[in-house]
Amino acid sequence: MAAATAVATAVATAVAVAAVEDRVTARVISDDPLYRKIPVALRFAPAEPLAVRIVFPAGLSPEGTENEWVFPRALLEAGLQAPTGTGDVRIWPCGRVQAVVEFHSPEGVAVIQFDIAALRRFLRRTNAAVTRQA
Numbered sequence: 001m002a003a004a005t006a007v008a009t010a011v012a013t014a015v016a017v018a019a020v021e022d023r024v025t026a027r028v029i030s031d032d033p034l035y036r037k038i039p040v041a042l043r044f045a046p047a048e049p050l051a052v053r054i055v056f057p058a059g060l061s062p063e064g065t066e067n068e069w070v071f072p073r074a075l076l077e078a079g080l081q082a083p084t085g086t087g088d089v090r091i092w093p094c095g096r097v098q099a100v101v102e103f104h105s106p107e108g109v110a111v112i113q114f115d116i117a118a119l120r121r122f123l124r125r126t127n128a129a130v131t132r133q134a
Contacts, residue, residue, distance in 0.1 A: 029111040
C-alpha cells in the first residue's frame, strides 16, 4: 500500500512540475492612439497537451471574472510564422517582434498584441513539459 501511495505521489508531482504558466504584458489594440497594456497569463496543462490557454484578468470583463480562451497549441505556433486561424482565435505575426491574437465572441472582437519572444519562450516551455511527460 505504501508503495502505491509513493508512486501516486511521484506521478502527481511530475504532472504538477510539467504545468506551465507565464505572466506577460500584452497590448490591447483599439482606435485609441495609445496602447493599453494588460497583464495576461499564458497557461499549459499536461492533461491537455494539445491546448494552450490565454487568461485575461477579471478587471477586463463586464462580469468581473477572468476570461479564459483555450485553443490549439499548434495554432499559436503556426500563427507566429504566418496568419492562421478561421474561427474564434486568429493569430498572425506583426513585423519581426510582435504577434497579434484576435479573439472573436458574440460580444465582439478583441485584438491583442504580444511580444513574439514571450510567446516563443512559453511554447518552448510547453514543448519541454510535453517531452518530460512522455
